Amino acid sequence: MFCDNGAQVTVFEMKIKKYIFGDDGDKFAMTERHWLICFWLILLALTLMSVFIAESADPAPWTVLFVSMMVTLKGQLVIDRLMGLRHANPLIRGLMLMYFYVLTLLIVWALLFPEQLAALTTL
Amino acid sequence: MGNFTAQIQNAGNERPTPGNIAVWILIWAELSEFALFFIVYLVVRSHNPEIFSEGPKHLNTLAGALNTLALLTSSYCVARAMACIRAGNTDGCMKWLTATLAMGLTYCGIKAWEYHWNGEAGIDSRTNQFFTLYYYLTFNHLLHVLVGMCTISWAMFRVQLGGFSQHQHEGLEGAACYWHMIDLAWIIIFPLLYVLR
Numbered sequence: 001m002f003c004d005n006g007a008q009v010t011v012f013e014m015k016i017k018k019y020i021f022g023d024d025g026d027k028f029a030m031t032e033r034h035w036l037i038c039f040w041l042i043l044l045a046l047t048l049m050s051v052f053i054a055e056s057a058d059p060a061p062w063t064v065l066f067v068s069m070m071v072t073l074k075g076q077l078v079i080d081r082l083m084g085l086r087h088a089n090p091l092i093r094g095l096m097l098m099y100f101y102v103l104t105l106l107i108v109w110a111l112l113f114p115e116q117l118a119a120l121t122t123l
Numbered sequence: 124m125g126n127f128t129a130q131i132q133n134a135g136n137e138r139p140t141p142g143n144i145a146v147w148i149l150i151w152a153e154l155s156e157f158a159l160f161f162i163v164y165l166v167v168r169s170h171n172p173e174i175f176s177e178g179p180k181h182l183n184t185l186a187g188a189l190n191t192l193a194l195l196t197s198s199y200c201v202a203r204a205m206a207c208i209r210a211g212n213t214d215g216c217m218k219w220l221t222a223t224l225a226m227g228l229t230y231c232g233i234k235a236w237e238y239h240w241n242g243e244a245g246i247d248s249r250t251n252q253f254f255t256l257y258y259y260l261t262f263n264h265l266l267h268v269l270v271g272m273c274t275i276s277w278a279m280f281r282v283q284l285g286g287f288s289q290h291q292h293e294g295l296e297g298a299a300c301y302w303h304m305i306d307l308a309w310i311i312i313f314p315l316l317y318v319l320r
Binding site for chain 2: 032033036037039040043044047048050051054055059063064067068070071074075078079081082083084085088089092095096099100103104106107110111114115117118121122
């Protein structure tokens, strides 16, 4: 799930390491604890960012898209990093990720084109 | 069922999938229930755009945001508890499970405050369609948090009795996955009810 052996560390993780430790980042072996703290802080930051954007900006298509992107990103982080499905069975992981992708797309469609959904669901 | 479980455990072949097939069926059933209500919400919203655009303005966004932070933190605590049990550190596991329960209680406290705040503002489940769905979704989610807290308490009891170890902790993984599922549902509920207008 969270790798200290270097072999499964992604470019994204290397960037985080570099951001935290600077150019000598490669010399530090981040433990599972470090990664969990990183992803927890990222999740908190994403939440606060979407609340701030939604509260300070007038409702507009870009706020819907931005908040939906944040939702998808948060869902993926929880599924992959906190739940530990990143390297687990692809079927289970795929179904969980699909839930977030499909629902957020549905939310974006329903909020940006409500008249289409209303027409589709009128008896 | 045994074969299928083994397949699920091994097909990924990089790392075993946490929990077992029964837990994942339960999680999918619960997520499908939430998905159904999200769809109902979106359909009703499409027929009543003014009511649903006004609704979030009357909600306590601070309470919703604090609850999001509490649940994300609780998911972090449960992940730390799992890391501890995998390392054979049962004391650490107990500590982080206790923190998870504390975050669950924090969520319940904030939710009680929010409902009281709504009551003071003259809002109840019959105010309009938005608030009917708001109460249905949030109260349903609150019930899941309470069930999750009972599950975590049971897991703590088992850890205390030595029922879970570094090599055998499938039940604890199941409880942890259920708790993460509760967090996942809230990740969608929060923007849908409080943020998107």
